[in-house]
Amino acid sequence: xxxxxxxxxxxxxxxxxxxxxxxxxxxxxxxxxxxxxxxxxxxxxxxxxxxxxxxxxxxxxxxxxxxxxxxxxxxxxxxxxxxxxxxxxxxxxxxxxxxxxxxxxxxxxxxxxxxxxxxxxxxxxxxxxxxxxxxxxxxxxxxxxxxxxxxxxxxxxxxxxxxxxxxxxxxxxxxxxxxxxxxxxxxxxxxxxxxxxxxxxxxxxxxxx
Amino acid sequence: xxxxxxxxxxxxxxxxxxxxxxxxxxxxxxxxxxxxxxxxxxxxxxxxxxxxxxxxxxxxxxxxxxxxxxxxxxxxxxxxxxxxxxxxxxxxxxxxxxxxxxxxxxxxxxxxxxxxxxxxxxxxxxxxxxxxxxxxxxxxxxxxxxxxxxxxxxxxxxxxxxxxxxxxxxxxxxxxxxxxxxxxxxxxxxxxxxxxxxxxxxxxxxxxxxxxxxxxxxxxxxxxxxxxxxxx
Ligand code: B12
Numbered sequence: 001x002x003x004x005x006x007x008x009x010x011x012x013x014x015x016x017x018x019x020x021x022x023x024x025x026x027x028x029x030x031x032x033x034x035x036x037x038x039x040x041x042x043x044x045x046x047x048x049x050x051x052x053x054x055x056x057x058x059x060x061x062x063x064x065x066x067x068x069x070x071x072x073x074x075x076x077x078x079x080x081x082x083x084x085x086x087x088x089x090x091x092x093x094x095x096x097x098x099x100x101x102x103x104x105x106x107x108x109x110x111x112x113x114x115x116x117x118x119x120x121x122x123x124x125x126x127x128x129x130x131x132x133x134x135x136x137x138x139x140x141x142x143x144x145x146x147x148x149x150x151x152x153x154x155x156x157x158x159x160x161x162x163x164x165x166x167x168x169x170x171x172x173x174x175x176x177x178x179x180x181x182x183x184x185x186x187x188x189x190x191x192x193x194x195x196x197x198x199x200x201x202x203x204x205x206x207x208x209x
Numbered sequence: 210x211x212x213x214x215x216x217x218x219x220x221x222x223x224x225x226x227x228x229x230x231x232x233x234x235x236x237x238x239x240x241x242x243x244x245x246x247x248x249x250x251x252x253x254x255x256x257x258x259x260x261x262x263x264x265x266x267x268x269x270x271x272x273x274x275x276x277x278x279x280x281x282x283x284x285x286x287x288x289x290x291x292x293x294x295x296x297x298x299x300x301x302x303x304x305x306x307x308x309x310x311x312x313x314x315x316x317x318x319x320x321x322x323x324x325x326x327x328x329x330x331x332x333x334x335x336x337x338x339x340x341x342x343x344x345x346x347x348x349x350x351x352x353x354x355x356x357x358x359x360x361x362x363x364x365x366x367x368x369x370x371x372x373x374x375x376x377x378x379x380x381x382x383x384x385x386x387x388x389x390x391x392x393x394x395x396x397x398x399x400x401x402x403x404x405x406x407x408x409x410x411x412x413x414x415x416x417x418x419x420x421x422x423x424x425x426x427x428x429x430x431x432x433x434x435x436x437x438x439x440x441x
Binding site: 014055057058059060061063064066067070097098099100101102103106107110149150151152179 | 240327396
């Protein structure tokens, strides 16, 4: 079996050690790094994503696959960067100031990474300044914010307002999620999109990039 | 719980009684039980549960409070919805007790650590076990109260009781004694903590229609299950 196919299969099985080994071999075999990414790592995650959508597997299995994908990505990422191979898009994510609920944001980050996006995770309790300054410094096209409390969701509006006042709307788009917010709230504050979970965020980002 | 509840006291919970039902945890992760759960997921659960039982430091605090005193606590910062179920229930209570519970800081640190080490599935399973366990604590104190009447926990952040109500509740209850603090957005630290008022009285007092203004936006519907349990 072709080595890229094997990488993809081992991602599906969630075996991080095998993916690490196989990716090392693929790099040694001088297979172009973009091909390892697309036909091995991302291909594996695509299969996992499809199975998840069809309820053949559940979130824990997706997360095991994501860990395996990560093991391969660790080897591939420096080569992608040094070869100037572009990633899909760069997304800064975080849980907003005052809020420490980060499990949902973490899951979304993992799933977006698995779908080939570059994620800069600022953690929790993130101020509007940090979101925007990081997005500017890193050239990120998206800011993803999470809030689980009604008391912390106004921070999202602060970020959206600042992006507008700095005329960055064409460069940085905003995605919001978490228990406190809704599609209606995204519209009300002028955020670009509301996503109810990681798969939904992947679909959204794939549709706009 | 080591003994029947006494008022104004710190409650130590045994670790075993804090273990949530596996089915509840799977349900919270959207894992279907039929036709059968994969071995991978069952093994993951067992692993997460072994970490949970090592790391969890369950503690509760309970303080009896009079109806007029609670009226003041419930008023909070004046941000409640105009009409709420709790305002109709508590004046009819036989007794009221403020309550807070935490699973401790270690479990949250472990979850974060697992995420940083890219053990995503284990981290998420442990998180879900901890959340279900914190929920179970509420159910347990409800059951342990006086058996001749019915007790339910009502919490700030639910059913029109604004989350800023945490501030007044904390002033009266002082859950700092069991290591819970409140940040300026009214979030309890450690994260896996719950709070509220235990309202004990005739079962009928807990019954209310679900036509308050905020019911339309509710996504949890937990009141329906709770009421069914108490009233039937
Ligand atoms: C489990 C839970 C708890 C657990 C622990 C919470 C935790 N995360 O650690 C326990 C039982 C401890 C708890 C306690 C409390 N809770 Co609580 N809790 C929940 C519940 C049921 C689920 C939260 C959760 O963990 N979900 C699982 C994760 C994976 O989902 P998620 O974070 O939503 O993330 C997903 C999506 O939202 C989305 N997403 C999230 N972020 C982002 C970001 C981006 C960019 C994108 C694209 C997508 C995205 O994708 C994620 C993956 O699918 C919610 C209600 C709900 N249905 O969401 C209430 C909820 C958050 N809790 C609430 C409240 C009020 C409380 C308490 C204050 C109650 C009390 N007085 O005791 C306490 C506060 C705890 C504290 N530390 O201060 C309220 C908050 C309402 C408000 N007014 O702000 C909620 C909304 C319930 C309600 N009333 O409707 N809670």
